[in-house]
Amino acid sequence: MPRVSYAFFGLAALCGLIGTIWGEHMGRTDNHSTFIAHAHLNLVGWVSMAVMGGFYALAAGTYPRWLAWTNFALQALAAVCLTIAMVYLMAFVDxxxxxxxxxxxxxxxxxxxxxLAAVLISWRNSARSPG
Ligand code: HEM
Ligand code: HEM
Incomplete structure (x- = not known):
C-alpha cells in the first residue's frame, strides 16, 4: 500500500478513536452540546479520510503523488480546524x-x-490500460 494511504488511515484511526471516546463521553454525561463537532470529526476525519486512503491504495500508481499528499494535508487541516471551530463557535458561541x-x-x-482531480487523472491514466 502507498505511504499516502498509511498516512490517511493513520490519521483516520486517530480521529475515529478521539471521536468515539467523545461520543461515549457525551452519552455518559448526558451533555450533547458539542455533538456537531463530534459529528464532523468523525465524518471529515474518520470516514472521509478512510475513503480517500482506500482510493489511493486501490488506484496506486495512476495519480500524481504530490496531488495525493496535497489532498492529505488539506483534509487533515480541515478535520482539525472544523472540529476546533465547531466546539468554540457552535457550542460556546465564541x-x-x-x-x-x-x-x-x-x-x-x-x-x-x-x-476529484486525483480521481479524474487516475481514471484518464487507467483508461490507457485494459480493465
Ligand atoms: C462510541 C461511539 C459513539 C457514541 C457513543 C456516539 C454518541 C453520539 C451522541 C450522544 C450524539 C448526539 C446526538 C444528539 O444529541 O442529537 C452523536 C451525534 C452524532 N454522531 Fe456519534 N457517537 C459515536 C460514534 C460515532 C461515529 C463513529 C460516527 C461517524 C462515523 C458518529 C457520527 C455522529 C453524527 C453524524 C452525529 C450527529 C447526528 C445528528 O445530526 O443528530 N458518531 N453521537
Ligand atoms: C466546509 C466544510 C463543512 C462545514 C463548514 C460544515 C458545516 C455544517 C453546519 C453549520 C452544519 C449544521 C449544524 C447544525 O446547526 O445542526 C452541518 C451539519 C452536518 N454536516 Fe457539515 N460541514 C462541512 C462539511 C461536512 C462534511 C464533509 C460532511 C460529511 C462527510 C458533513 C456532514 C454533516 C452532517 C451529517 C450534518 C448534520 C449533523 C449535525 O448537525 O451535526 N459536513 N455542517
Missing amino acids: RRFVPVAIVGSASAIFSMVAF
Missing part, C-alpha cells in the same frame, strides 16, 4: 473562532477539489 472556521471550510472544499 466569535473569535470565525477565522478558524474559514480556514477549516476552505481546506475542506479544496481537499475535495484535490480528491
Whole structure:
C-alpha cells in the first residue's frame, strides 16, 4: 500500500478513536452540546479520510503523488480546524473562532477539489490500460 494511504488511515484511526471516546463521553454525561463537532470529526476525519486512503491504495500508481499528499494535508487541516471551530463557535458561541472556521471550510472544499482531480487523472491514466 502507498505511504499516502498509511498516512490517511493513520490519521483516520486517530480521529475515529478521539471521536468515539467523545461520543461515549457525551452519552455518559448526558451533555450533547458539542455533538456537531463530534459529528464532523468523525465524518471529515474518520470516514472521509478512510475513503480517500482506500482510493489511493486501490488506484496506486495512476495519480500524481504530490496531488495525493496535497489532498492529505488539506483534509487533515480541515478535520482539525472544523472540529476546533465547531466546539468554540457552535457550542460556546465564541466569535473569535470565525477565522478558524474559514480556514477549516476552505481546506475542506479544496481537499475535495484535490480528491476529484486525483480521481479524474487516475481514471484518464487507467483508461490507457485494459480493465
Ligand atoms: C462510541 C461511539 C459513539 C457514541 C457513543 C456516539 C454518541 C453520539 C451522541 C450522544 C450524539 C448526539 C446526538 C444528539 O444529541 O442529537 C452523536 C451525534 C452524532 N454522531 Fe456519534 N457517537 C459515536 C460514534 C460515532 C461515529 C463513529 C460516527 C461517524 C462515523 C458518529 C457520527 C455522529 C453524527 C453524524 C452525529 C450527529 C447526528 C445528528 O445530526 O443528530 N458518531 N453521537
Ligand atoms: C466546509 C466544510 C463543512 C462545514 C463548514 C460544515 C458545516 C455544517 C453546519 C453549520 C452544519 C449544521 C449544524 C447544525 O446547526 O445542526 C452541518 C451539519 C452536518 N454536516 Fe457539515 N460541514 C462541512 C462539511 C461536512 C462534511 C464533509 C460532511 C460529511 C462527510 C458533513 C456532514 C454533516 C452532517 C451529517 C450534518 C448534520 C449533523 C449535525 O448537525 O451535526 N459536513 N455542517
